[in-house]
Amino acid sequence: MPKGPRAGSRNRHLKPHLVFLMIFLTISLIYSWLFVSNKQYHNVTAEYPNSGITILFWHWPYGIHYNLTGDVCLNDYGIPRCVLEDNRSLFENADLVVFHHTELRNQKVHLPVNLPRPASQRWVWLSLEAPPNIGNLKTYKNLFNLTMSYHPQADITVPYGKLIPKEKQIRDFIIPINKSHEACWVVSNYQKRQRRSAVFQELKKTLNVQVYGRFARKPLSKEALLPTISRCYFYLAFENTESPHYITEKLWKNAFQSGAVPVVLGPPRKDYEAVAHPKSFIHVDDFNSTKDLATYLRNLIKDPEKYNVYFTWRQNYRVKLYTDWRERVCNICPLYRQFPAQKIYEDLII
Template sequence: MARCINRHLQLHFTLLLFFLTICLICSWLFVSGKQYLNATSEFLNSSIKILFWHWPYGIHYNLTGDVCLNDYGIPRCVLVDDRTLFEDADLVVFHHAELSKQKVHLPVDHPRPAFQRWVWLSLEALPNMANLKAYKNLFNLTMSYHPQADITVPYGKLIPKEKPIRDFVIPINKSHEACWVVSNYQKRHRRSAVFQELKKTLNVQVYGHFARKPLSKEALLPTISRCYFYLAFENVESPHYITEKLWRNAFQSGTVPVVLGPPRKDYEAVAPRKSFIHVDDFNSTKDLALYLRSLIKDPEKYHVYFTWRQNYTVKLYTDWRERLCNICPVYGRFPAQKIY
C-alpha cells in the first residue's frame, strides 16, 4: 500500500515538474519575442528618414528596397520621395534650381514637425545662385560642393590606394595637343578669352554644342583620351567650385587637365600638385601654350603628371541617391538648433 502511494506521489511530482518547465519555456519565448519585436521597432524608429521633395531636373531614380544599405553599405538610412510621408521625415531636401524657377514650391502651409530639418541643396556655383533672400529663416542645413556647407557633396574625389601600384596605363593614341568640350560658350566668360588666345599657339580640338560636335556619353572619354591636355575650364571662378570637368572629363579619360576656376590652393586641397596645370601659373596664355607643347615633346616630363595615379583612384559622384545616403553618416554632427 505504501509503495503504491509513493508511486502515485512520484507521478504527480513528475507531472508538476513537467508543467512548470513548460510554463518557464513559454514565458521565456514570450519575453524573447517581445524583446525581438521591441528591437525591430526600435531599429525602424532609429533609421534616419530623408524625403527628397523633388528630383533635380525632373530625372527620377528608383528607391525600391533598402537603397542606402544595399547599394552603398550605409545602414539605418531610408530614402523616400512620397510627399505623404512628410510628417515622418527627419530631413526634407529641396533642390534650389526648381525652387528658383518656381517649378516647385516649399510646403510652408504644412504643419512642420519640431524635429524635422529642411535642407537646401545646390551643386551650382554660388555666384550663379538667384533669389536666395526669399528663403531666409526657412532652412536648417545646406548641402553643396563647398567644404563649409553643413553637408559637403563634391563632384568627385581621389581615394587613396592601400599600397602604391602602377595599374594605370596612359592612353597611347594621343593625336591632338588639347581638346575642350563646351556647350555654354559666352564671350563674357574668362575661359572664352583664354581659349581664343590659347588656340593661336596650340591646336585645340573643340567639341560640344558650341562647336556643333556633340559627344555621346559613350564617345566622351575615348575622344578626350586622344588629347594630351584637356581644358577643364569652369564657367565661373568661384572658391572650391570644381566640377566633373576635372574629375570625369580629364582624370577619367587619361589626360592632363589644364584648369581654370578657383585658385590653385583649392585644387591642391583635393588633388596632388602635379596632377593638373593651372592657367594662373603663367604670366601669359602664350607662355602656357609653349609649356604645354614642351611637355608633348618631352614624354618623361609629361608622364610626371600621371605619377599620382600610383597612389589614388578617381571616385565620381553622379547618382543623387548616393549623395543623399551620405547624409546619414554625418547626421549626428548637425547642430540641434540652426536656421538660415
C-alpha cells in the same frame, strides 16, 4: 468536527502545489510574451530593416527619378539605418527633407510651408551650382537648417569627385599613347563674356585645340566622350564660373578619367591642391600670359618624361565620381548626430 482537521490538513498539503503551479504559469506567460514580442520585433525588422534616419526627397533634382526599392543606402553604399523616401505623404515622419535649389528657383516646386512641420525635422537646402549662378535667396530666410553643396564649409559637403587612396602603390593606369591632338575642349555653354572664352581664343592661336560639344556643332555621346578626349595630350578643364572651391566634372571626369592632363581655369590653385595632387594639373594662372602657357604645353609634348610626371599620382590614388543623387544623400546619415539641434539659416550664401 472530525472532518475539520482532515480538510485543513488537505488544504495545507495543496498550498505548495498551488504555489508551484502559479510560479509555473507565471514563467510560462512571461516566456510566451517574450517569444511573441521577439517574433514581432524580428517581423518588424524584416519589414523595415532600415528603421533609423528617414530622408525625404521633396522632389528629384532636374526631374530625374531614381529607384528607391530595397535598402539602397546599405546595399549600394554600405550605410546602415538610412531610409530614402520620395513619397510626400511621409512628410511628418521624415527626419530630414531635401530640397534642390534649381527647381525652387524656377518655381517648378514650392516649399511645403503650409504643412505642419515637426519640431525636430530638419530642412536641407541642396545646390551644386556656384553662388553667382544661384540667384536671390532672400525668400528662404529662416527656413533651412542645413546646407548641402560642393563647398567645404557646407554642413554636408558633396563634391563632384575626389581622389581615393589605393591600398598599395600599384601602377595600374597605362598612359595613353594614341595621342593625336595637342589639346581639346568640350563646351556647350559658350559665352564671349566669360574669361575662359578669352583664354581659349588666345590659346588656339598657338596651340591646336580640338573643340567638341554644341558650341562646335560636334556633340559627343556619353560613350564617345572619354575615348575622344583620351586622344588629346591636354584637356581644357575650364569652369564656366570662377568661384572658390567650384571644381566640377570637367576635372574629375573629362580630364582625369580620360587620361588627358587637365589645364584648369576656375578657383585659385590652392583650392585645386586641396583636393588633387599639385602635379596632376596645370593652372592657367601659373603663367604670365596665355602665350607662355601654350609654349609650356608644347614643350611638354616634346618631352615625354616631363609630360608623364603628371600621371605619377595615379600610382597612389584613384578617381571617385559622385553622380548618383541617392549616394550623395545617403552620406548625410553618418553625419546626422553631429548636426546642431537649433541651427537655422537666416542667410544661405556661403
